[in-house]
Amino acid sequence: VLRIGYTTTAATTFPPSKGGLGLEIDKMSRRAADIHWDELIEKIIQDADGKKALTTIVIDSYEVGHQNWTDDFPQLFKSHSNYDIIPNLVCMTGRIVESTDYTERVLWDVRNTVAEFTHQNFFHYFKEKCHEQGFELACEPYGIGSFDALKVAKMLDLKMTEFFLWETPWFRRNLWEWTRQVVSSAAHLTGDKIVGAEAFTRHQGDWTAHPYNIKIKGDRVFTNGVNRYIFHTSVHQPWNDDVKPGFTMGMFGTQVHRNNTWFFKAKEWFTYITRCQYLMQKGNYMSDILVLYGDNRGFNNFISESDPVMDYLPGYRFNLAEMGTLQDLSVDDNGDIRVTHNGTLLENKYSLILLKRADLMTVESVELLGKLASQGAKIFTPRPIRTPSLTNFSKADEQLSKLAEKYWDSGLIATPDKFDQTLAKIQPDCEMPDSTEYCHHTIDGNSFYFVSNQTYTERIK
Structure with missing residues (x-):
């Protein structure tokens, strides 16, 4: 016999005001x-x-x-x-x-x-x-x-x-x-x-x-x-x-x-x-690559120091997104990935989509990825192993297997090992020497670059 109960996490408010010390509230209530x-x-x-x-x-x-x-x-x-x-x-x-x-x-x-x-x-x-x-x-x-x-x-x-x-x-x-x-x-x-x-x-x-x-x-x-x-x-x-x-x-x-x-x-x-x-x-703010967290964990929060979500890419900028962002994406006539939010098409154009922590995927996510790939988006993600949830999992896994054959086995969606060679064919937005950082903005259709020398030594070239 296993007896199971529940109690508070014992977490308290900090740093509390005078008289304000107490248990943290229930975050689901x-x-x-x-x-x-x-x-x-x-x-x-x-x-x-x-x-x-x-x-x-x-x-x-x-x-x-x-x-x-x-x-x-x-x-x-x-x-x-x-x-x-x-x-x-x-x-x-x-x-x-x-x-x-x-x-x-x-x-x-x-x-x-x-x-x-x-x-x-x-x-x-x-x-x-x-x-x-x-x-x-x-x-x-x-x-x-x-x-x-x-x-x-x-x-x-x-x-x-x-x-x-x-x-x-x-x-x-x-x-x-x-x-x-x-x-x-x-x-x-x-x-x-x-x-x-x-x-x-x-x-x-x-x-x-x-x-x-x-x-x-x-x-x-x-x-x-x-x-x-x-x-x-x-x-x-x-x-x-x-x-x-x-x-x-x-x-x-x-x-x-x-x-x-x-x-x-x-x-x-x-x-x-x-x-x-x-x-x-x-x-x-202009970015070149859209990196999505996959469905592996059920939610994504803090990472460890030894497990970066994305390696630094000199000359390129990337945005991080969760899988719900897929429903906001479309592909334009040039094959660039665009985001629409609340009915407004945003200015930024992404060249590539890369998925991390994506060995598990829902059928809905794969269908959206497949739709984007069919429209010309360049997508790099592991071939999914299975769906993550217990809900109707036999039917969902069967659907997922068929979708994987359609998109991964055909080459329409590529695996992450192909990412670097594809990125190498894309001109970097800004090539900088070591210890230099940049960002790229557009204002009224014109490009502006903020460049920072990340040393305390004057450098002119």
Whole structure:
């Protein structure tokens, strides 16, 4: 006899305000979201009393761990996966039920269900509540949590990422660069003009950061698609000038405020940031390749440092997308892949589609890929092994096998090992020397390139 129950994850709010310490709310429960809103956010709104400065509610990066249950999870699961989870609960204990294949399919359905209702009942529901009150929702839509980061990012009013100031040099493809790719890609796939970033965060607390030694890091982030710095920190200083260093948030932040010695001498840097951000927000960020996360995991969130989703491609830029983006894609007369969002055909043209983590695929995804390939899109993805879900899996696997024969065995869709040789035939958008980064925007049909020397040494060639 196996006894199964459920309890909280024991995750608590952090860093809490005085009197604000408590358990994190259930992310799959609208009732829990209502309680949080009414007991905290609504009181802040009332305290602001209609002040125009309060325009946006922010959800920070997700740092409270995974959740796999809620009060009505059996009902949610059945509505989403069309079968009963209760007889299959043993799969969630790490035991094999019937077969490894059967168990993995159940667990995929569990992860996919959790991700879907975390999206609906937490992130999207908070957006609805913000709009009811006349606010926008901003969010850093990623973290160690059970939701799809790319899907959440696309629906936000203000898409936000973050970047830290490390003492060691940055390396490409790391976890934090991935967050910028996810967030900026979501903006590029929805036509949103602004990509925000919690900017220049640091932990040292020694007041040694200044425009000269942080500028190249900010420039690097511009090339990733960010076009609005949200300084970490630029704290309001409520006291007279004789109170120094003032309000600092302890060891956290770069201290971009009037009590820093260089603040009033940094006009040129602030003017430079303003001009760069204006042009980048006005323009359209150009990318060459669309990289899609596949269906392997049920949802896609944080990656590991050793498992980059995409290798760096000198001379090219790529956007990351989730499989739901397939329904927004079309192919033009030149074979370029285009995105339509809410009825608007976006300007960017992708030359290639590459899928990662795509050994498992739904029939619906393969049908959409096949349609694009038949219209002339160049697509590179593994030949699918099977469908991921337990729902009607025998019939679905049979359909998938026939589609794989039609598209992969015929060569209409290529496998990833053919990607490099195809890419080599495409002229790089911008060829740069080492330690140099770029991004390409168009404004009114004209191309503009932002180029950054990522060293502290003058280089003229």
